[in-house]
Amino acid sequence: MFPVIEGSHILALSLSVGLILLLDLRLLRLVLPSERVSKIMNQVMPWALAGFGIMFVTGLLLFFAQAEKVYTNGYFRAKMLVLVLLGINALVYQMKFYPAMAEWDLSEAVPRGVQVIAVTSLAFWMIVIACGRLMAYEL
DSSP states (O other): OHHHHHHHHHHHHHHHHHHHHHHHHHHTTSSOTTSOHHHHHHHHHHHHHHHHHHHHHHHHHHHHHTHHHHHTOHHHHHHHHHHHHHHHHHHHIIIIIGGGHHHHSSSSOOOHHHHHHHHHHHHHHHHHHHHHHHHHHHO
16 A cells, blocks of 8 residues: 555655646746736646645655654655745745735736745755655665
8 A cells, every 4th residue: 555655645746846846937937928927826726736735645644654764764854844944935925925916927027036936946846855755765
């Protein structure tokens, strides 16, 4: 059963992070610059959140399967810390920039704060994925 849960975790990660990557790259105007951010966000976020939900549940199951080993793993702790930071990053976007998105949705200039949030998100997701992979070598 462990391989099925682990495979589901990785597939859900691909779905969720892949779509967040698309949104972050759009916020940086590197892909789909002629599309409204709001349109892309409305299309990808339901799928990204569903993927994140599956990733969360399967992650808990993977944790409980080897809780003692995993909890003492430095990569696991780093991964959890960065996931919290990702949550804070998303919360800042939702509270500060999302309400004013109509003002900059199609403009050539995306606010600097939005760009910082997108770059931070990309970097943090790379760290989360790297820590997840590195954990496996120490368990």
